[in-house]
Amino acid sequence: MRVPxxxxxxxxxxxxxxxxxxAAALLPGCSxxxxxxxxxxxxxxxxxxxxxxxxxxxxxxxxxxxWNRLHPDIPVQYVQxxxxxxxxxxxxxxxxxxxxxxxxxxSDDLADFAYGGYLADLTGLLPRRLKDDIPARSWESGTxxxxxxxxxxxxxxxxxIADGVKLRxxxxxxxxxxxxxxxxxxxxxxxxxxxxxxxxxxxxxKEPVSVTLNLALSTGGRIFRRRPDxxxxxxFDAAGQVVPRTIHDQVNVVCSAARTTLGMGGAxxxxxxxxxxxxxxxxxxxxxxxxxxxxxKDFEWTVLPAPRGAAGAVQGVSPQTLSxxxxxxxxxxxxxxxxxxxxxxxxxxxxxxxxMLPTGREALKAPELRExxxxxxxxTALADTLRAAPAQSVRGYPEWKDKIxxxxxxxxxxxxxxxxxxxxxxxxDGNLVLARYQR
Amino acid sequence: MTQDVPPRESSxxxxxxxxxxxxxxxxxxxALLCYLxxxxxxFLWLVSTAFKPPRELGTLHPxxxxxxxxxxxxxxxxxxxxxxxxxxxxxxAAAVSALVAIVLATPMAYVLARLRTRFARAATxxxxxxxxxxxxxxxxxxxxxxxxxxLVDARAxxxxxxxxxxxxxxxxxLTGYVRAVPPELEEAAAVxxxxxxxxxxxxxxxxxxxGIVATGLFAFITAWNxxxxxxxxxxxxxxxxxxxVLTHFLGAEGVADLGPLAAAALLATLPSLLLFAVIQRRITxxxxxxxxxx
Numbered sequence: 264m265r266v267p268x269x270x271x272x273x274x275x276x277x278x279x280x281x282x283x284x285x286a287a288a289l290l291p292g293c294s295x296x297x298x299x300x301x302x303x304x305x306x307x308x309x310x311x312x313x314x315x316x317x318x319x320x321x322x323x324x325x326x327x328x329x330w331n332r333l334h335p336d337i338p339v340q341y342v343q344x345x346x347x348x349x350x351x352x353x354x355x356x357x358x359x360x361x362x363x364x365x366x367x368x369x370s371d372d373l374a375d376f377a378y379g380g381y382l383a384d385l386t387g388l389l390p391r392r393l394k395d396d397i398p399a400r401s402w403e404s405g406t407x408x409x410x411x412x413x414x415x416x417x418x419x420x421x422x423x424i425a426d427g428v429k430l431r432x433x434x435x436x437x438x439x440x441x442x443x444x445x446x447x448x449x450x451x452x453x454x455x456x457x458x459x460x461x462x463x464x465x466x467x468x469k470e471p472v473s474v475t476l477n478l479a480l481s482t483g484g485r486i487f488r489r490r491p492d493x494x495x496x497x498x499f500d501a502a503g504q505v506v507p508r509t510i511h512d513q514v515n516v517v518c519s520a521a522r523t524t525l526g527m528g529g530a531x532x533x534x535x536x537x538x539x540x541x542x543x544x545x546x547x548x549x550x551x552x553x554x555x556x557x558x559x560k561d562f563e564w565t566v567l568p569a570p571r572g573a574a575g576a577v578q579g580v581s582p583q584t585l586s587x588x589x590x591x592x593x594x595x596x597x598x599x600x601x602x603x604x605x606x607x608x609x610x611x612x613x614x615x616x617x618x619m620l621p622t623g624r625e626a627l628k629a630p631e632l633r634e635x636x637x638x639x640x641x642x643t644a645l646a647d648t649l650r651a652a653p654a655q656s657v658r659g660y661p662e663w664k665d666k667i668x669x670x671x672x673x674x675x676x677x678x679x680x681x682x683x684x685x686x687x688x689x690x691x692d693g694n695l696v697l698a699r700y701q702r
Numbered sequence: 703m704t705q706d707v708p709p710r711e712s713s714x715x716x717x718x719x720x721x722x723x724x725x726x727x728x729x730x731x732x733a734l735l736c737y738l739x740x741x742x743x744x745f746l747w748l749v750s751t752a753f754k755p756p757r758e759l760g761t762l763h764p765x766x767x768x769x770x771x772x773x774x775x776x777x778x779x780x781x782x783x784x785x786x787x788x789x790x791x792x793x794x795a796a797a798v799s800a801l802v803a804i805v806l807a808t809p810m811a812y813v814l815a816r817l818r819t820r821f822a823r824a825a826t827x828x829x830x831x832x833x834x835x836x837x838x839x840x841x842x843x844x845x846x847x848x849x850x851x852x853l854v855d856a857r858a859x860x861x862x863x864x865x866x867x868x869x870x871x872x873x874x875x876l877t878g879y880v881r882a883v884p885p886e887l888e889e890a891a892a893v894x895x896x897x898x899x900x901x902x903x904x905x906x907x908x909x910x911x912x913g914i915v916a917t918g919l920f921a922f923i924t925a926w927n928x929x930x931x932x933x934x935x936x937x938x939x940x941x942x943x944x945x946x947v948l949t950h951f952l953g954a955e956g957v958a959d960l961g962p963l964a965a966a967a968l969l970a971t972l973p974s975l976l977l978f979a980v981i982q983r984r985i986t987x988x989x990x991x992x993x994x995x996x
Contacts, residue, residue, distance in 0.1 A: 309937070315953045317782050342939050345949035355934045359845040361854055369954065470955065528956040538762035553957065557760030
């Protein structure tokens with residue numbers, strides 16, 4: 264008998280049935296039940312946290328457990344998310360109607376979700392205590408189109424982490440939160456600390472845009488301005504150019520800043536800092552945790568305020584926020600949980616866990632946040648200088664940042680293009696991008 | 703009487719050949735060694751990092767061998783994240799999806815390989831084209847379909863996606879293996895009186911076994927390492943898979959809890975490595991068996 268090469272209909276049907284059987288057997292009854300009910304049938308609120316450091320995860324879990332013990336009728340489930348993936352994950356969850364009820368994110372990620380109608384307007388839900396405890400300048404960062412979509416609760420100023428021994432030996436004036444260096448003074452100090460194979464400063468500028476924009480507030484530079492009709496436009500005037508020019512000159516003219524760190528992230532520069540290659544690192548306040556953990560035991564480091572400019576010592580920040588999903592069926596209860604989580608003692612626990620500053624006035628008074636150890640006192644003293652990052656409510660900012668500003672600043676800082684070309688790109692090309700979002 | 707020494711020149715071409723061959727072989731081994739080192743570097747670095755204390759991670763001149771090796775990173779990783787549960791979830795999803803993909807793909811591949819029709823050619827072409835779709839285009843429609851089927855946040859939903867995702871490539875791989883089995887063997891079995899099922903089970907099956915194992919391994923590893931679908935589709939913490947849990951060691955702006963992350967990542971690579979170690983011999987053995995029969 265010869266096996267036919269070309270199977271007949273019966274053979275094909277047999278093969279198809281054989282192939283379909285396992286799938287058919289697997290599917291029925293396998294649904295995991297994506298509902299929002301606990302094992303006892305009670306409705307559960309899902310809280311997606313982005314805490315990632317051990318102390319912070321512990322603090323969040325403990326607070327959720329405390330809430331559940333005190334409020335058995337409103338159980339909250341702790342769900343861990345991750346910073347690198349939160350935007351994509353939330354976007355698909357919103358689209359599919361499966362978003363967490365209480366959402367932890369950063370204020371600069373909220374604009375699209377807020378304008379897209381995915382987040383609940385919290386204006387009428389906010390308890391008076393919480394509203395009064397957080398300053399208006401912080402509320403700005405969670406407010407879009409006049410409505411509050413995120414409660415800002417943790418914020419991270421940019422500070423200068425300095426090698427204590429080099430600083431002392433150089434004899435330069437050590438700045439305080441009340442009297443920071445000016446940008447000119449900072450330039451001179453960086454030059455003073457350079458030499459002997461080391462650099463005065465290392466700018467980790469893998470993501471140069473938010474650093475530049477936030478620090479530029481100190482010189483009165485607002486790269487984004489609102490026109491009378493409410494539309495945003497990019498301007499890159501003299502005040503906005505001070506910080507970029509300082510960095511550019513440190514790298515390319517005075518050579519007091521290391522060129523190699525321009526493409527690095529903050530953590531990448533730490534080994535060079537510990538080895539004495541750089542005297543000062545401009546970093547986010549929370550990097551202290553990494554430094555405390557990784558620095559050699561005899562390494563002396565200190566936390567200094569960022570330089571001030573013509574507008575004072577102000578700088579922009581994008582605080583971490585808590586939002587409530589528009590689809591959440593129990594918004595009042597979700598807000599009650601947010602209020603619980605952000606009571607002053609709890610906000611302090613969260614801030615200590617994340618090595619950041621709380622936004623709440625009461626929490627900022629906590630003695631733990633006013634210790635000199637690890638520069639807590641310096642950071643806390645900066646809280647009044649923090650403002651909402653200038654760009655975060657601008658629609659089209661992410662595209663402007665990725666396509667125009669990031670390559671523009673990278674090329675400028677490396678010396679590949681001059682200030683005029685940078686200005687042309689940021690303003691001319693940038694406004695074309697923004698115009699598409701503001702028709 | 704003295705004899706003339708035979709001219710040495712006559713043996714030179716032979717020696718040159720041997721020398722050339724030896725040099726060529728040495729070059730090949732050297733290239734292979736370089737390639738192996740290149741491939742092994744990330745893994746060895748991962749092993750080294752997993753055993754280093756935090757202060758050794760922040761040095762400008764890191765060493766291969768940790769000066770003060772520690773298990774603290776493993777302890778912290780296990781303390782902070784439910785790694786065992788995540789590994790079990792990954793294992794379940796990867797094993798079931800690989801099994802289902804193989805069960806589905808084997809008969810389909812047989813049909814596609816043996817049927818020389820326009821449909822078979824078009825189907826094979828479609829299989830190849832389907833591999834080109836970017837993930838981000840599919841995820842939201844897929845999410846909505848699974849939601850309609852009540853399969854969001856369900857392990858079955860994830861398995862279904864993994865099966866669909868790995869099926870085209872598995873099918874394509876297996877089709878090649880089926881084509882490599884000479885139809886004449888099946889014809890000979892039929893001449894010897896074997897029925898169709900007997901021929902498939904006793905003749906074609908053993909020859910296909912290494913291909914099936916290799917394809918299953920591919921499907922398993924694809925699902926084991928898959929991140930994005932698992933991130934988007936599974937909401938409950940108790941269902942999260944290993945790659946998703948690994949991202950919990952990462953903070954904003956690329957900051958990472960490097961030691962525990964390396965420890966957890968090392969654990970995540972072990973099942974794949976073990977599976978390769980166990981199955982590799984069988985793949986080779988199966989191939990040789992097929993060669994003898996052929």
